[in-house]
Amino acid sequence: MSIPRDRLERAYRQMKTIREFEERTHAEIMNGQIAGFTHLYTGQEANAVGVCEHLNDEDTIISTHRGHGHCIAKGADVIGMMKELFGSSEGLCKGKGGSMHVADMEKGILGANGIVAGGPPISVGAALAAKIRNNGRVAVSFSGDGSVNQGTCFEAMNLAVVLQVPAVFVIENNYYSEHTNISYAVGCDDLKARTEGFGFPVFVADGADFFSVYEAAGKAIEHARSGNGPAGVFAETGRFHGHFVGDPQAYRAEGELDDLRENSCCLKNFRAKMAQTGEISAAELDAIDAEVMALIEASVAAAKAAPRPTAEQVTQDVYINYGAA
Amino acid sequence: MAEKTMRDAINEALHQAMAQDDSVFVIGEDVAGCNGSPSGDVGAVGGVFGVTGGLYKAFGPNRCIDTPISESAIVGAAAGAALVGMRPVAEIMFADFIGVCMDQIVNQMGKFRYMFGGKSKCPAVIRFASGGGFSAAGQHSQSMYQVMTSFPGLKVVIPSNAYDAKGLMLQAIADDDPVLFFEPKALYQEACEVPDEMYTIPFGEAGFVREGDDVTVVAFGQMVNRAAAAIDALEGEGISCDLIDPRTSSPLDEGAILESVEATGRLVVVDESPPRCGLTADIAGLAASKAFHSLKAPVQQVCAPHSPTPFSPELEAAYLPSVDKISAAIKATLA
Numbered sequence: 080m081s082i083p084r085d086r087l088e089r090a091y092r093q094m095k096t097i098r099e100f101e102e103r104t105h106a107e108i109m110n111g112q113i114a115g116f117t118h119l120y121t122g123q124e125a126n127a128v129g130v131c132e133h134l135n136d137e138d139t140i141i142s143t144h145r146g147h148g149h150c151i152a153k154g155a156d157v158i159g160m161m162k163e164l165f166g167s168s169e170g171l172c173k174g175k176g177g178s179m180h181v182a183d184m185e186k187g188i189l190g191a192n193g194i195v196a197g198g199p200p201i202s203v204g205a206a207l208a209a210k211i212r213n214n215g216r217v218a219v220s221f222s223g224d225g226s227v228n229q230g231t232c233f234e235a236m237n238l239a240v241v242l243q244v245p246a247v248f249v250i251e252n253n254y255y256s257e258h259t260n261i262s263y264a265v266g267c268d269d270l271k272a273r274t275e276g277f278g279f280p281v282f283v284a285d286g287a288d289f290f291s292v293y294e295a296a297g298k299a300i301e302h303a304r305s306g307n308g309p310a311g312v313f314a315e316t317g318r319f320h321g322h323f324v325g326d327p328q329a330y331r332a333e334g335e336l337d338d339l340r341e342n343s344c345c346l347k348n349f350r351a352k353m354a355q356t357g358e359i360s361a362a363e364l365d366a367i368d369a370e371v372m373a374l375i376e377a378s379v380a381a382a383k384a385a386p387r388p389t390a391e392q393v394t395q396d397v398y399i400n401y402g403a404a
Numbered sequence: 405m406a407e408k409t410m411r412d413a414i415n416e417a418l419h420q421a422m423a424q425d426d427s428v429f430v431i432g433e434d435v436a437g438c439n440g441s442p443s444g445d446v447g448a449v450g451g452v453f454g455v456t457g458g459l460y461k462a463f464g465p466n467r468c469i470d471t472p473i474s475e476s477a478i479v480g481a482a483a484g485a486a487l488v489g490m491r492p493v494a495e496i497m498f499a500d501f502i503g504v505c506m507d508q509i510v511n512q513m514g515k516f517r518y519m520f521g522g523k524s525k526c527p528a529v530i531r532f533a534s535g536g537g538f539s540a541a542g543q544h545s546q547s548m549y550q551v552m553t554s555f556p557g558l559k560v561v562i563p564s565n566a567y568d569a570k571g572l573m574l575q576a577i578a579d580d581d582p583v584l585f586f587e588p589k590a591l592y593q594e595a596c597e598v599p600d601e602m603y604t605i606p607f608g609e610a611g612f613v614r615e616g617d618d619v620t621v622v623a624f625g626q627m628v629n630r631a632a633a634a635i636d637a638l639e640g641e642g643i644s645c646d647l648i649d650p651r652t653s654s655p656l657d658e659g660a661i662l663e664s665v666e667a668t669g670r671l672v673v674v675d676e677s678p679p680r681c682g683l684t685a686d687i688a689g690l691a692a693s694k695a696f697h698s699l700k701a702p703v704q705q706v707c708a709p710h711s712p713t714p715f716s717p718e719l720e721a722a723y724l725p726s727v728d729k730i731s732a733a734i735k736a737t738l739a
Binding site for chain 2: 139141170171172173174175176180182183184189190192193194197199200201202203204205206207208209210211218230231234235237238241242395396397398399400401402
C-alpha cells in the first residue's frame, strides 16, 4: 500500500501532536494548572491517526473519555482544545465540557464521551442518517476493551447489522479497563470472533504501528462506505500512563511501562520505517517535531492567557430556546 | 371540525411532519411491524398502540424503521441522527423502559449542547406511552415524566387531550432541542375536535381548562380530565376553580400558575406519580416560595402514594388519584 509523502508527513505530525499534547497536559495537571479528571492517550496515537487519515470532515467520529487523540486526529483545533482543558470560555466547548467532552461538529467530531460505550449507539445514529441520505459518509465510534462488555456496545453492533448502516466500530484494546485486565473482564478467549458473531467483518491491527492500523481501518471503512454495512477494527495497543492522571497503576507488571515506551512506540516505529524506506529523512521528521513543540507551547501560552468564564455563563447553552412563559 | 382520538391526532401529526420535511423519520420497536415475519405484511402493526400506523406504507423502510428490542440503541440512534441534521421521532413504547436507556437520554442527548459549548443541536423527539389505568402493574404503568423533568437540557411534554397532542407533537418535531413526549395511554381513545391542518402549541404555555375564582387546580396528563370532572361537580355547590394544564413540565409556565394562585389564594396540584420529588411537590414549592403571602390555606397535593403501581384493578383504582380525592382536596382548601 503506497501512501503519498504529504499524507505520511501529516500522519506523523498528527501522532507527534497528540503525543506532545498529552505529555504537556500531564505536566500541566501535575503543576495544578488543569482541573478535573483527565485520561491520557499517550501510546495509542497510531490508532486514532491510522483511522482518521481515511476520513473527511463530513464523516463523523465519536470518542471516549480518553478522547484527546481522536479529536486531534479528526482535525480539532489544538489551541482551542488546550483552552478547553484549562477551562477557558474561549475553549472549544466554552469551558463547559473539558477533557471528557471535547467536540467539534464542523469537523465531524460528535464528542469525547465520559460514559464507557456511550458513543456506539450515537454513532449508529449518525450512520443511519448517512444511509437515509445516501451521502456516502461513514460514522466511526472509538471505544476500548472496557466498552465491549457494555450492553450499549452490543445493542449498537446488532442494530448496525440489522439496519445495514455504514458504522465502523474501532476497538482499541489497551488491556486495561481502568485497573482490570482484559484477561479477567472478557469472558471468552477470542474477542474478535465474539465481535464477528454480530455479523460484520473485523480487521485486526497492531496499534503501535501506524501502517498496520491504516491498512486495517482502510479495509473496514471501505467496507462500510461501499454500502456493505458495518465493520470493525481491533487494535492491540498500550497506554503509557494510567487510566487517569494520578492512577498509581498497581496493576502493571514490573518493567511493563518501560517496555511499552521502548517497544510499542508508534513514533519510534514510524521513524524506523522511514529510515528503512527513505521516504522522509530523520532531519525532516526532526523539523516536524520542532514545529509540533512550538504549537504545543503556543497552545499552553494561549490557554493561560485566555479569558476565564463568568458566572452568568453557567446557565447559557442548556437549550437553544427554552420558551418558558 | 372532525373529532379525532389522541392516537389519531398524533398519527396525523407524524404523517404531516414527514410529508413536509424529509429529515423526519420514526424509529422504534414495531413502529412498522412484521419485519422478517412469515406473513410478509410489513407495516401491519404501526406501533403497539397504533400511533405510527400507516407510516411504513406511506414513507417506506428508510423513514419508518423497525428495530430490535434495544432501547439504548434506539435513543442513541435518534440522538446521533439528530446531531447530524435529521429530525428523528423515536418510540420507546412504555415510559417505564426509560430504566434501560436512561444514560442515552440523560447523559448523552440531554447534555450534548451544554457540554459542547452550545455548538451542537439535537432535535430528536422520544415518544413514550405513560401512566396507569390498565392494570399493567409495576413495570408498565409509571408516568416517569416527573423524573425526567429534573434533567436540564431536555424538554418534557404531557398532552391531556387530542387537540393539544397534535399541536404539541408538531412543535416537538419542529423544536431544535431534544423533547421527551409522554402520551398518557389512558387517553389514546379519548376524542375531541382536532383541525385537519398543521398547527403548533408553544412549549411553556399552560392551557386553561376551566376558569373560576375560588381555587387553583393544576393537573397533568390523564389527571386533567379527572380534575375537570371534580370541578364540574363542585360547581353545583357554588365552588368555582381555575384548572390549569401546564402541558409541558419543562419548561413550566410558572407565570400562569402563580397568577392564578395570587387571585384565588388556594392551590390543589394533581398528578398520578408518587409524591417524593414529584410535580405536585415541585409546584407546591413554587407557590410556597413565590406566592406565599397569597395563600389562604395549605397547598393540597393529590398524587399516588409512595408505592409501585399495583396490578389488581381494585388496588390500582385506590392507587391513582380519583375524582373523589380531587374533590376532597379542593374542599379541604376551603375548609
